[in-house]
Amino acid sequence: MLRFAARRLLLALAVALTVSAIAFMLLRLSGDLATTLAGQEARAEDVERIRQQFGLDRPLILQYGDWLWRALRGDFGRSLFYPESVGALIRDRLPNTALLASLGLLIALTLSIPLGMAAALWRNSWIDRLALMLAVLGQAMPNFWFALLLVFLFGMTLGWLPISGTESFAHFIMPAMALGWYATPVLMRLTRAGMVDVLAADYVRTAHAKGLPLRVVLIKHALRNAVVPVVALAAVQFGNMLSGSVVIETVFALQGIGYLAWESISRRDFPVVQGILLVVALFYVVLTLLTDLLNAWLDPRIRSR
Amino acid sequence: MSEAPLLELAGLSVDIPTEAGVLHAVRDVSLTVRRGETLCVVGESGCGKSLTSLAIMGLLPPAAQRRARRLALAGEDLLSASPRRLRALRGDRMAMIFQDPMTSLNPAWSVGDQLEEIFIRHGKGNRRAARERAVALLERVGIANAGGRLAQYPHQLSGGLRQRVMIAMALMCSPGLVLADEPTTALDATIQLGILQLLAELQAEMHMGLMLVTHDLGIVARIADRVAVMYAGEVVEEGPARTVFTAPRHPYTRGLIDCIPQPDRMAPGQRLGTIPGMVPSLVGEVQGCAFRTRCAFARPECAATVAPRHGPDDHMWRCVLPPETLDHAA
Numbered sequence: 001m002l003r004f005a006a007r008r009l010l011l012a013l014a015v016a017l018t019v020s021a022i023a024f025m026l027l028r029l030s031g032d033l034a035t036t037l038a039g040q041e042a043r044a045e046d047v048e049r050i051r052q053q054f055g056l057d058r059p060l061i062l063q064y065g066d067w068l069w070r071a072l073r074g075d076f077g078r079s080l081f082y083p084e085s086v087g088a089l090i091r092d093r094l095p096n097t098a099l100l101a102s103l104g105l106l107i108a109l110t111l112s113i114p115l116g117m118a119a120a121l122w123r124n125s126w127i128d129r130l131a132l133m134l135a136v137l138g139q140a141m142p143n144f145w146f147a148l149l150l151v152f153l154f155g156m157t158l159g160w161l162p163i164s165g166t167e168s169f170a171h172f173i174m175p176a177m178a179l180g181w182y183a184t185p186v187l188m189r190l191t192r193a194g195m196v197d198v199l200a201a202d203y204v205r206t207a208h209a210k211g212l213p214l215r216v217v218l219i220k221h222a223l224r225n226a227v228v229p230v231v232a233l234a235a236v237q238f239g240n241m242l243s244g245s246v247v248i249e250t251v252f253a254l255q256g257i258g259y260l261a262w263e264s265i266s267r268r269d270f271p272v273v274q275g276i277l278l279v280v281a282l283f284y285v286v287l288t289l290l291t292d293l294l295n296a297w298l299d300p301r302i303r304s305r
Numbered sequence: 306m307s308e309a310p311l312l313e314l315a316g317l318s319v320d321i322p323t324e325a326g327v328l329h330a331v332r333d334v335s336l337t338v339r340r341g342e343t344l345c346v347v348g349e350s351g352c353g354k355s356l357t358s359l360a361i362m363g364l365l366p367p368a369a370q371r372r373a374r375r376l377a378l379a380g381e382d383l384l385s386a387s388p389r390r391l392r393a394l395r396g397d398r399m400a401m402i403f404q405d406p407m408t409s410l411n412p413a414w415s416v417g418d419q420l421e422e423i424f425i426r427h428g429k430g431n432r433r434a435a436r437e438r439a440v441a442l443l444e445r446v447g448i449a450n451a452g453g454r455l456a457q458y459p460h461q462l463s464g465g466l467r468q469r470v471m472i473a474m475a476l477m478c479s480p481g482l483v484l485a486d487e488p489t490t491a492l493d494a495t496i497q498l499g500i501l502q503l504l505a506e507l508q509a510e511m512h513m514g515l516m517l518v519t520h521d522l523g524i525v526a527r528i529a530d531r532v533a534v535m536y537a538g539e540v541v542e543e544g545p546a547r548t549v550f551t552a553p554r555h556p557y558t559r560g561l562i563d564c565i566p567q568p569d570r571m572a573p574g575q576r577l578g579t580i581p582g583m584v585p586s587l588v589g590e591v592q593g594c595a596f597r598t599r600c601a602f603a604r605p606e607c608a609a610t611v612a613p614r615h616g617p618d619d620h621m622w623r624c625v626l627p628p629e630t631l632d633h634a635a
Contacts, residue, residue: 201408202403202405202409203408203411203412205364205403205409206403206409206411208364209362209364209400209403210474211391211393211394211395212392212396212422212426213392213426214392216422216426221411221413221414224413224414225411225412299413300412301458301460
């Protein structure tokens with residue numbers, strides 16, 4: 001297991017380095033940076049002055065090294081629009097997105113795993129049909145539409161929950177429901193498919209033959225094997241949520257990463273976009289690493305690969 | 306001796322609905338296993354022998370319908386037992402060893418965990434006691450470095466080792482009855498004999514009732530006390546092993562015995578016996594003797610229902626032929 005973890009960690013570091021290089025290059029590829037910074041009406045001398053001032057005349061590899069060194073210490077440069085540094089902006093917005101994504105994933109998993117298990121256990125029963133109907137509905141209904149329905153019901157008609165802002169925990173409930181709703185169908189169908197396979201497996205019959213309680217057979221012997229692909233998919237979805245659901249954060253005016261990214265792209269605030277890109281990419285790298293480790297713990301056969 | 310037999314099974318039928326009609330996979334099967342006795346159930350693939358053992362354990366697939374006049378373990382009726390009671394009995398008082406050890410162990414849990422779990426769940430003792438029992442049994446089934454094996458996972462073991470683990474697992478709670486469903490079919494020919502000999506030894510040592518399902522009649526001759534020959538979902542002949550082998554009363558049994566290679570009695574190059582033809586379909590009503598389409602002795606009466614006949618020492622067969630017909634030297 002330790003060797004497996006070390007190998008994965010090394011791989012993750014390599015990916016992170018590559019990603020950082022791509023993030024760095026993206027900005028350089030989007031045109032001459034000095035011209036962009038100087039503005040449309042700048043004279044050639046001004047552009048040249050800025051080029052030297054920002055070190056843009058140096059070899060690319062040196063610029064990259066410099067940039068990476070600063071990025072490692074959380075210094076992503078300054079926003080072209082906000083007075084704060086990019087690092088401060090991201091640090092400010094990240095906890096909101098993290099809370100939202102965690103809640104969203106929690107909701108999705110608590111819905112999808114029991115429902116998927118029940119649907120697999122009682123195939124073609126009413127509960128299987130209900131689960132299928134929910135899945136179709138969840139896939140078919142755009143999540144901003146579902147979010148608006150939530151706002152209409154819980155925010156306006158019942159008045160239970162605040163409809164916009166980031167001030168309290170209650171502000172996160174509806175956006176998290178909307179995110180979770182969107183992630184649930186695929187996770188549930190995958191759980192169901194995995195359980196259907198596993199329930200027909202010989203080792204589940206062995207577990208019954210051992211006279212183990214049904215709960216132990218279903219969870220310890222069946223679910224543990226069925227859940228491996230679900231974990232992988234849940235990690236991808238968590239990554240999506242963490243990279244900020246622009247739509248949901250916009251609907252609820254939630255000050256998160258997605259909202260910031262969307263704002264910054266429309267303002268051509270490149271340093272912020274770059275910073276977010278890097279942070280989000282690193283999330284994916286870390287999540288992938290954690291998923292690999294979790295799956296290796298769940299399924300010992302993965303460890304020896 | 307008025308003690309109830311370990312396993313009583315009477316009038317077992319297993320029906321499986323298919324698109325073509327109802328498949329009568331097991332038809333009116335009655336078997337008895339006494340304490341310390343080995344019953345071998347033989348027959349070719351698809352004759353219902355595996356389904357019979359699954360039906361006894363209550364592990365049939367949901368689509369299969371089980372009916373029986375009586376099914377009892379040490380006198381306790383299993384047909385009316387609650388699911389909870391059945392779970393308490395399974396693994397503890399009756400255990401099963403499956404055909405394919407490659408898929409019958411859970412890939413996600415260590416060998417030790419899977420062995421200890423059955424012991425602990427049936428309230429036989431704590432984890433430490435379970436571990437000691439597991440090590441002792443692994444050693445008994447011929448696994449070297451038993452303590453080290455506990456931490457290993459099934460995919461790290463060979464097929465033969467896995468089947469030894471399955472045997473140890475079945476024995477963890479010292480069950481009175483062990484059902485082994487073709488335990489060596491999936492294994493290399495070179496290790497099959499070793500596993501079967503081990504089973505026979507353990508059966509004698511622990512004075513268990515063993516029901517061994519197999520299609521290898523050669524091994525049956527060595528270890529069986531009683532033999533039940535199944536054909537097309539039916540027991541066509543049943544009795545003490547010696548009687549069945551020396552004086553078979555059903556042409557199918559005769560045919561099976563003639564298929565056993567006997568190196569010391571046969572001339573080099575002599576052909577083994579074969580049974581021509583195919584097993585009939587069991588979909589829909591099955592009338593008369595199912596073997597008559599392949600039987601050299603078939604006669605008109607075979608198309609009618611054949612009543613079981615009984616000979617001395619609990620010998621039963623379903624055939625209309627006069628008993629002496631098959632008494633030729635093979």
